[in-house]
Amino acid sequence: MLKFNGAWRFDSPGAVPGGVVREFAALLGKIAAQGNQKGVLEHFKRYFAGAAGTTASYSSNTSWAEADLDDYMNQAAHNAPLFIEAFYDACEALKARDFAVPDVARMNRVLFDCKAGYEIRPPDLISGADHRSGAPAVT
Numbered sequence: 001m002l003k004f005n006g007a008w009r010f011d012s013p014g015a016v017p018g019g020v021v022r023e024f025a026a027l028l029g030k031i032a033a034q035g036n037q038k039g040v041l042e043h044f045k046r047y048f049a050g051a052a053g054t055t056a057s058y059s060s061n062t063s064w065a066e067a068d069l070d071d072y073m074n075q076a077a078h079n080a081p082l083f084i085e086a087f088y089d090a091c092e093a094l095k096a097r098d099f100a101v102p103d104v105a106r107m108n109r110v111l112f113d114c115k116a117g118y119e120i121r122p123p124d125l126i127s128g129a130d131h132r133s134g135a136p137a138v139t
Helices: 018-032 037-051 062-076 080-095 104-113
Strands: 118-121 124-127
Touching (some): 018 037, 018 104, 037 062, 037 080, 062 080, 080 104, 080 118, 080 124, 104 118
């Protein structure tokens, strides 16, 4: 779990740019290609559903798992810190299971290239701007 302003868990400082959603989804596809594709999709669904404030339901097949994950990712995208944390945490959990996952430098390149305004510096998520709360980025 990344550390950032706790108020952002309840009041979104803003959405993640659409480019981040697309790029992270593409990286996720490369991760899923390493093993049981449906199992990896289900794994990511749990993290993104949590970021969206809901629980993931088990999909009947790979196609539904992919569609459900897409829905959860789009819902979670309304809160940039939670979206980024969901992807990061899901990758960290898979790394512990010997999957090759994007490193933090790769994730940060996506965030930078898409002008997301955030940088992952484990264990922190750093914001380049004060958001609506007016509070510091990391507490």
